[in-house]
Amino acid sequence: MRIRNHRHRRRISVVTGALLVAIAIAIAACTTQSSTSGSATSSPAESSSGDSSQGDSSQGNSASTDPAPTAASSGTSPGTSGTPTRSATVGPDDKYYVSIGDSYAAGYQPSGPDDGGTTSNGFAYQLATRSRSTSTPLQLVNFACSGVTSTALVTTKGCEAGALGPGAPSYAGRTQAAAAIEFLSTQRSRIGLVTVVIGGNDVKDCVTAASPQKCIEGAIPVLRRNLEPLLAAIRTAVGSAVPIVGLTYPDVFLGDALKGTSASITLAERSLLLFKDYLNPALNLLYAAHGATFLDITAATGAYGDVTQRVEVAPYGSIPRPIAQICTLTFYCQYGDIHPRTVGYQLIAESISHVVFK
Template identity: 45%
Template sequence: MWHRSCTRSFVGSCVVIVALLGGCTAEPAGTPTSATTTSSAPPAERVYVSLGDSYATGYRPADAGAAAGATRDGFASLVAERSDLRLINVACSGATSESLRDEPGCAPFNRAIDAPDPAGRTQIDAAVEALRAHAGDVGLVTVVIGGNDLTPCARASTVSAAASCASRAVTEVRTNLAAILPALREAAGDAPIVGLTYPDVFLGAWVSPDFPDGQNLARLSVPLFRDFFNTALEAEYEKIGATFVDITDTTGGYEPLTELTQDPTYGPIPAPVAKVCELTYFCEQTDVHPTPAGHQAIASAVLTATNR
């Protein structure tokens, strides 16, 4: 989630210091003293490799006069800054679990700011190459993928059709992650890997005029994320010893829809819906991307999970 372009569209920080220490050696009187010099190698730079879709690139839609595109407000940039890690962001806006595995290249508009040119490599290949190039100096790897696999289901004509669509999408995501994640773990070695999910943006259908059956879709989305999509993601990340961070949960997506709050725009609405309206652009623009506050929330969840 999950932008597609115009064409188609955690973990402790560790500093390694090598020092050669020498001391003065006493010599007999009348002879010169000698001492070895103290020298040290500079600390090795620690890196953070980010994979995924537009959540990882920091994409946001045109808003308040700003053009659409990748920004430095993205959670990956925030995590890197607060963890004192150098970010290598190989994510690509619009990526699906399949394209991350099989599709080479990424259009410049779809890359994160200061992202390396994938030079015809798939995203997973670019990530593996970066990890191997920095073996021993990797501080963090994050993966956020699967939203673009799931998003088309929101446009299904009925709630039952949306459920069937979601079932197929989750099966595909699991298949692709099962192929991607072992290669990522092998290249990352013992470095921490964090897998992420998303805010339940479909809760925003509750107030969106674009969804005639929006309240039922919002209700369906809660068990879809809690019991199906996120459960599937967590199972795949656990297989490689990665930490799974349930962003749906940390952003209030599992709270009861019967608990209402007064929203300045929409009046009395369920508190989880109001939260999604604050953290994403879905209610305002029917756009799934996080607001700056949303990226802050995701970054905080990653930092907490990785004890930073």
């Protein structure tokens, strides 16, 4: 399975190239303002922009409005068997929603620059809650483990309690992949949905690598080797009718352009190319090969948006909308943390909901 031919890998697409040039020009224009207002790790309190996707539920509030990480109940409780304890809000005939992946699936959020934990604000928890108002109520069983690569997902046994999502089943002595497949197989008739988000930890260091292209071209085959058999096993376990949804990530590294240095703008440019031309096409092919739906969260969070549209985001002033989206949907501009705010996880949950709850 090839992603791009060698010649294409060395070529920036016209659309991507135009976007990068526009970002560089736009950031240069607001560098002076941002340098006097605060650094790129300050809290970005966004003003009203007329876009309902911006910010948290109360427009104009800063990142501090996000709830602190708490181990809230999600309708499951830890256990050695991997079988959830039924919540009072879940009916006896409800289907299971199985979440597989890394910290995005586990619902991680920072509570400060150097601290944080998994929360029930994650997209999997929000999606399970949303399902209760549909004709397909789902009970979440979340096997995700913060920090895993695709290799760790299929080879590392167990997951530290602090890395599991709230209410997640324990699977000590088994890999996440094995535990999830066992559950899917034994509960085959009651599986309603499977989501998978993995690969971010495989490629994140490529953005800052000496040769990003060489790094990503080495990482993609590893991701493919790990994900191919996992997706095949999931499809075999659940049958052809159960929806499997695969996800990618926001391009948080666009936020580095706010620093206004040539190095930071170069890093933002690299990240856009890695998502658009490498990681996302590879994931799309992998999921499609197993009858799964791929959701491009990079696009959904505005990375390829119109940079001529500007949004007021404190303390940076007027900045291109794609970068503003990163500041308002994730903690990257505030803490340098790659994880979504609650509103960012909400956007992901809504994207899945549009596919599953038609």
